[in-house]
Amino acid sequence: MKMPALGPDASVRVSRQGGFAAAPGLTRPRQIEFADCNAAQRQGICSVLEQCLPVASQQVGHGDQRFFKVEVHYRRENNDAEMILQIAEERAPQELLRLWQDGAIPGES
Incomplete structure (x- = not known):
């Protein structure tokens, strides 16, 4: 899988899924609109997404395993x-965890 080119019209939604008990409060989706970010922040988010590509899998969420669901919406042609x-929670890059948990965008001053 390859990262698409993301412009200012892109958005990223990160949520945590899975586990034994369905608890909507634990999902805590985080929505980031690229239009609200400066160039350094957009680059930081793209860097986090690039780190996620090699560890992403369709085979997650079995049993009590939690995972992050990252939805990237963008324009193409x-x-x-x-x-x-x-991304399985135990394989997720720390930057993704911070992005979901605290809204900490890499490149933010």
Whole structure:
């Protein structure tokens, strides 16, 4: 899987899924609109997404395993497009965890 080019019209939604008990409060989706970010912040988010590509898998969420669902919405050739990554919680980059947990965007001053 390859990272698409993301412009200022892109958005990223990160949520935590899975586990034995369905607890909507634990999902805590975090939505980031690229239009609200400066160039350094957008680059930082893209860097986190690049780190997620090699550890993303369709085979996550079995049993009590939690995972992060990363939804990337963007425009490609004047059409809406999306890329969905699923990353097992134990394989997730720390930057993704901080992005979901605290809204900490790499490149933010």
